[in-house]
Amino acid sequence: xxxxxxxxxxxxxxxxxxxxxxxxxxxxxxxxxxxxxxxxxxxxxxxxxxxxxxxxxxxxxxxxxxxxxxxxxxxxxxxxxxxxxxxxxxxxxxxxxxxxxxxxxxxxxxxxxx
Numbered sequence: 001x002x003x004x005x006x007x008x009x010x011x012x013x014x015x016x017x018x019x020x021x022x023x024x025x026x027x028x029x030x031x032x033x034x035x036x037x038x039x040x041x042x043x044x045x046x047x048x049x050x051x052x053x054x055x056x057x058x059x060x061x062x063x064x065x066x067x068x069x070x071x072x073x074x075x076x077x078x079x080x081x082x083x084x085x086x087x088x089x090x091x092x093x094x095x096x097x098x099x100x101x102x103x104x105x106x107x108x109x110x111x112x113x114x
Contacts, residue, residue: 032067035103045105049076057075059076059106075089
């Protein structure tokens, strides 16, 4: 019985740049497309973000980055309407997130206390 290992058998003869391009191509081919939010979802998202800012609550944001959804948890420090972004302070860093990439927001039960 013949066992075909696909592209694995050819990677030894490929340049590292080619192997990386093939990995990138496979990742892009399996990537999901960002879905459009309904008006109701956008309104709920806005209310959740406003509540997180006014009450200084920790929020988990689901953000579309490159080819997948990523979750960031932290405290919203500022909303910048000119740049259309918000500033989120996580445990390790401060992240500037464009508002149009946010797809969901969830408040955590803990509140920020200094």
